[in-house]
Amino acid sequence: MSSVDFINENINWKDITPGGEVYEGGTAFGFRTGDWRVSIPEYIVDKCKQCLLCTPVCPDSAIPVKDGKRADFDFDHCKGCGICAKVCPFGAIVMKKEEK
Amino acid sequence: MAIRERLSGNEAVAIAMRQINPDVMAAFPITPSTEIPQYFSTFVANGQVDTEFVPVESEHSAMSACVGSEAAGARTLTATSSCGLALMWEELYIAASCRLPIALACVNRALSGPININCDHSDSMGARDSGWIQIYSENNQEAYDNFVQAYRIAEHKDVRLPIMICQDGFITSHAVENINLLEDKEVKDFVGEYNPQEYLLNQEHSMAVGPYDIPAYYMEHKKQQATAMENAKQVILDVAAEFEKISGRKYGLFETYKLDDAECAIVIINSAAGTAKDAVDKLRAEGKKVGLLKIRVFRPFPAKEIAEALKNVKVLAVMDRCEGFSSQGGPLGAEVKSALYTAGSTAKVVDYIYGIGGRDVRVENIEEVYGALFDILATGNVGETYRYLSLRD
Numbered sequence: 001m002s003s004v005d006f007i008n009e010n011i012n013w014k015d016i017t018p019g020g021e022v023y024e025g026g027t028a029f030g031f032r033t034g035d036w037r038v039s040i041p042e043y044i045v046d047k048c049k050q051c052l053l054c055t056p057v058c059p060d061s062a063i064p065v066k067d068g069k070r071a072d073f074d075f076d077h078c079k080g081c082g083i084c085a086k087v088c089p090f091g092a093i094v095m096k097k098e099e100k
Numbered sequence: 101m102a103i104r105e106r107l108s109g110n111e112a113v114a115i116a117m118r119q120i121n122p123d124v125m126a127a128f129p130i131t132p133s134t135e136i137p138q139y140f141s142t143f144v145a146n147g148q149v150d151t152e153f154v155p156v157e158s159e160h161s162a163m164s165a166c167v168g169s170e171a172a173g174a175r176t177l178t179a180t181s182s183c184g185l186a187l188m189w190e191e192l193y194i195a196a197s198c199r200l201p202i203a204l205a206c207v208n209r210a211l212s213g214p215i216n217i218n219c220d221h222s223d224s225m226g227a228r229d230s231g232w233i234q235i236y237s238e239n240n241q242e243a244y245d246n247f248v249q250a251y252r253i254a255e256h257k258d259v260r261l262p263i264m265i266c267q268d269g270f271i272t273s274h275a276v277e278n279i280n281l282l283e284d285k286e287v288k289d290f291v292g293e294y295n296p297q298e299y300l301l302n303q304e305h306s307m308a309v310g311p312y313d314i315p316a317y318y319m320e321h322k323k324q325q326a327t328a329m330e331n332a333k334q335v336i337l338d339v340a341a342e343f344e345k346i347s348g349r350k351y352g353l354f355e356t357y358k359l360d361d362a363e364c365a366i367v368i369i370n371s372a373a374g375t376a377k378d379a380v381d382k383l384r385a386e387g388k389k390v391g392l393l394k395i396r397v398f399r400p401f402p403a404k405e406i407a408e409a410l411k412n413v414k415v416l417a418v419m420d421r422c423e424g425f426s427s428q429g430g431p432l433g434a435e436v437k438s439a440l441y442t443a444g445s446t447a448k449v450v451d452y453i454y455g456i457g458g459r460d461v462r463v464e465n466i467e468e469v470y471g472a473l474f475d476i477l478a479t480g481n482v483g484e485t486y487r488y489l490s491l492r493d
Contacts, residue, residue: 013320
């Protein structure tokens, strides 16, 4: 079983791993930093030239790229920092206040 | 076959380390523990051990290197004293909370200031709440025996905690006394190989050590860590029983000396216990019912067992070889009084600060303590419960 599945806020002190050890790699993917978001980026597909300047600047790897083209944001991990909107030369990313 | 030798406490511990043949030693020299890494680095240079010796630039780095090395899966140790231990403070807690069974040879010395290099327990007593197992040694033999037992306790699956083996600076570390050593093979077989279940250098199974703990998890981890410390008590006794089979020397959580029918007793740690036993013998010869309890294991603190052992004692002195600045006495006094109170004891207890900064402790000084206890027994008047021994008034 993956640690991500059994380490959660219902775990008791007997079952929790010693010292908080996590017995696998890449577990940050299971941590939904998207919860922290105040602003949310909107991806305007029509204005996007697929230059991919936005992808490498994202601190959370929340802009998925497939076959050389970016797709919509991974909102489980996008913290809404707005760096992608700042670097986009074409106005294809717009930051908006997120309504929850 | 036991090997009869004459060694200082530092030599004895360095030899125990050689016989254990650990994977890594990271250390920085500080008086009076300097000789331990010094002797050990000679063993490394001579090819007598397979250890990677890391000569770091400070104790902060020494313990940091130990944490990294132990987490990587290597059996790791270090040695230090006084301000060296103080500089390790941050990493001591990290080692314990990451559940890394590092062994540390602590040669007890006063903390500055005023700067002083002599025997005093303020260094290890200051680290008493860091989550390390603490075992104390009266003489070179005990320092050696305790170090040989260290990893069996620390690495046990129910424990997984770092361990500190303490001995008195200069008095034990530098005085040469007779000692019985075990054969190299006996130690090797007793200590065994270190095979951690999970470790960072395991290519087959990646892991993370020491991740950030949010409030939803921290308490659960601390309760688990505290339980490991409780578990250590039984493991210490089990390992001691096994050690007795190969050495013939018996160890417990503490040692009692002529305590069974004692009316007045003292609780003491490390080398001064030897001096105090002489005082007990002298007073016993005069028909006085005196006894002694010498702490071996301070963490975990064997509170119930100590209260039980002291249940017939009417007047007790707890001897603290460091200040606590609580205005009530030192840390050992606080622990012992807490144990007695919890057990419903009505014994009268005084706390003595003694021998700090290397102040000489003689048989007659300890006799003076027993004399004061008999005064309390005769008058029923405890008087000042927080006293200094051999202080110029």
